[in-house]
Amino acid sequence: MQEFIKEQIIVRTVSKFFTPFIQLYAFYVIAHGDLGPGGGFQGGVILGASMILYVIAFGMDEGRKRVSQKISDIFVSTGVLIYAGIGLLCILAGGAYLEYAELPLGSHHLASHLGIYGIEIGVGITVAFVMITIFFETAKKERKK
Amino acid sequence: MIDILLLLIIVACAIAAVSIKDLLSAIMILGVYSFIMATIFTRLNAVDVAFTEASVGAGITSVLMIAALSRTKRYEYLYTKSERRKPSALFLKVLSLFIVIITGAVLVYGTLDMPEFGDPDAPANKHVSPRYIEESHHETGVNNFVTAVLASYRGYDTLGETTVIFTAGICVILLLRKFKKDDDDRYAGICY
Structure with missing residues (x-):
């Protein structure tokens, strides 16, 4: 299978060409969740899908060079930590848990907006790396001898 | 008219997915199902849900199911x-x-x-929806009130959802990862 896919030059070229565009679109979806449809969850899924496309075209070893097991494990928990941490920051700033408007970032309006940005980024990181992790762990297959 | 056509395609997809013996084809049909479903959600003006259905239902789920299929057999037992x-x-x-x-x-x-679709007197449209529509921009500072509800009014729920996804990832790592160094298991691939 590995040798078979190495010959698929069209698959490899196209996926290499498209991966950055898909990732850019994923960041666009995460960043524009407050203006239009989308948000952290959808953007995170698209970001994970871009990596999965790369792994399907180039194989597990090449994919692990880009996203090592250690890095993906760390980022899986980083997203939830960002989310929960913003909630704790709101308590430290004198508000209730996840009451973004109390964050000391200028006006209440702006603080609330930035807080929502922050948690969208957290959701996106966790979702993207969980999808990558699930794919990496599930798609393993013993090499036939 | 188009709605009825789309719903008929959904029913056809469901019947095809159940009756087909090739599981890879069944996964593809479920992907088609998700895309038609996304179209229906767009027709119902639920763009955020349509986006989620298209990216999660049609995109990621198909790939993860194919990955799971690579660990088992391609054809159903006859x-x-x-x-x-x-x-x-x-x-x-x-x-x-x-x-x-x-x-x-x-x-x-x-x-x-x-209630009728889009009925302004339906309970769902009378309880908290008017408040979200009128006040969410002023109270949370974001323009899209779906995001406002998800991230701000229902922030705890979204934190819970993110934790669920995190837990799913951790469970997959614990159940499927080989913690011993093993050269035979390095190769990926969707093989049958």
Whole structure:
């Protein structure tokens, strides 16, 4: 299978060409969740899908060079930590848990907006790396001898 | 008119996915199902839900199911004629048909009580929706009130959802990862 896919030059070229565009679109979806449809969850899924496309075209070893097991494990928990941490920051700033408007970032309006940005980024990181992790762990297959 | 056509395609997809024996084709049909579903959500003006359905249902789920398929067999087990005619097999068939019909009838009965689509007097449109529509931009500072509800008014729920996804990832790592160094297991690939 590995040798078979190495010959698929069209698959490899196209996926290499498209991966950055898909990732850019994923960041666009995460960043524009407050203006239009989308948000952290959808953007995170698209970001994970871009990596999965790369792994399907180039194989597990090449994919692990880009996203090592250690890095993906760390980022899986980083997203939830960002989310929960913003909630704790709101308590430290004198508000209730996840009451973004109390964050000391200028006006209440702006603080609330930035807080929502922050948690969208957290959701996106966790979702993207969980999808990558699930794919990496599930798609393993013993090499036939 | 187009809605009825789309719903008919959904039903056709469901029947095809159940009856087909090649599981890879069944996964592809479920992907088609998700895309049609996304179109229906767009027709219902639920763009955020449509986006989620298109990216998660059609995109990621298909890929993850194919990945899971790479660990098992591609074709469903085909029963022989004598196996299919056994009394126990027939009983199971009749029982499952009975359960499906009862469940379907209950669901259809449930829809009879639902308000008309887009009815401004429906309870869902009277309770908190007006407040979200009128006040969410002022109170949370974001323009899209779906995001405002998800991230701000229902922030705890979204934190819970993110934790669920995190837990799923951790469980997959614990169950499927080989913690011992093993050269045989390095190769990925969707092979059958």
